[in-house]
Amino acid sequence: MLVVNEVATGVVRDGGWADAGGGCGDGRGRRAPPGSLPNMLTIERAIVDKIIAHARADHPDEACGIVAGPAGSDRPTRFIPMTNAERSPTYHSFDSGEWFRVSREMDDNDEEMIVHYHSHTSTEAYPSRTDIGYLRSSLADPRVHRVIVSTRDPDEAEFRSYLLVDGEVVEEEVEIVESYE
Numbered sequence: 334m335l336v337v338n339e340v341a342t343g344v345v346r347d348g349g350w351a352d353a354g355g356g357c358g359d360g361r362g363r364r365a366p367p368g369s370l371p372n373m374l375t376i377e378r379a380i381v382d383k384i385i386a387h388a389r390a391d392h393p394d395e396a397c398g399i400v401a402g403p404a405g406s407d408r409p410t411r412f413i414p415m416t417n418a419e420r421s422p423t424y425h426s427f428d429s430g431e432w433f434r435v436s437r438e439m440d441d442n443d444e445e446m447i448v449h450y451h452s453h454t455s456t457e458a459y460p461s462r463t464d465i466g467y468l469r470s471s472l473a474d475p476r477v478h479r480v481i482v483s484t485r486d487p488d489e490a491e492f493r494s495y496l497l498v499d500g501e502v503v504e505e506e507v508e509i510v511e512s513y514e
């Protein structure tokens with residue numbers, strides 16, 4: 334687990350993953366086949382800070398959003414906070430109109446969803462039963478890194494990432510870098 338020390342101001346218990354039907358489903362392989370490389374999310378510190386700030390700002394409701402990046406890159410570069418249409422401390426889902434616009438924008442830019450994030454506001458940064466159920470469903474794109482931030486502690490945010498590997502939800506390493514270059 335990674336505990337992130339914050340300077341950030343603040344923005345999520347829990348419901349379904351909120352891809353709102355937005356699988357990036359063209360089958361372009363970004364990640365190497367399971368077993369050939371360690372599962373790891375590499376992400377810039379500035380983006381981590383923005384995700385935590387969003388989670389703090391929306392607390393005590395859950396926050397959700399994505400980080401897009403060039404298609405096939407596995408590199409999250411464009412932070413896109415989304416509206417939690419549920420406005421709930423225990424559930425999140427994307428607003429369908431907003432998600433439609435964002436999806437189209439990503440297509441136009443030859444981007445795809447690299448990271449999906451949401452927050453837990455009173456529990457640890459671990460997938461809930463609902464989260465796991467969603468991830469195991471056919472709706473979830475297994476190539477997407479699933480970040481969960483916990484804002485239950487006002488001073489320290491937990492930032493963890495998960496992947497669906499062979500039908501199981503597994504935690505992956507998070508490497509925070511100052512810059513990708």
Ligand SMILES: [Zn+2]
Nearest residue numbers: 347348461464
């Ligand atoms: Zn959750």
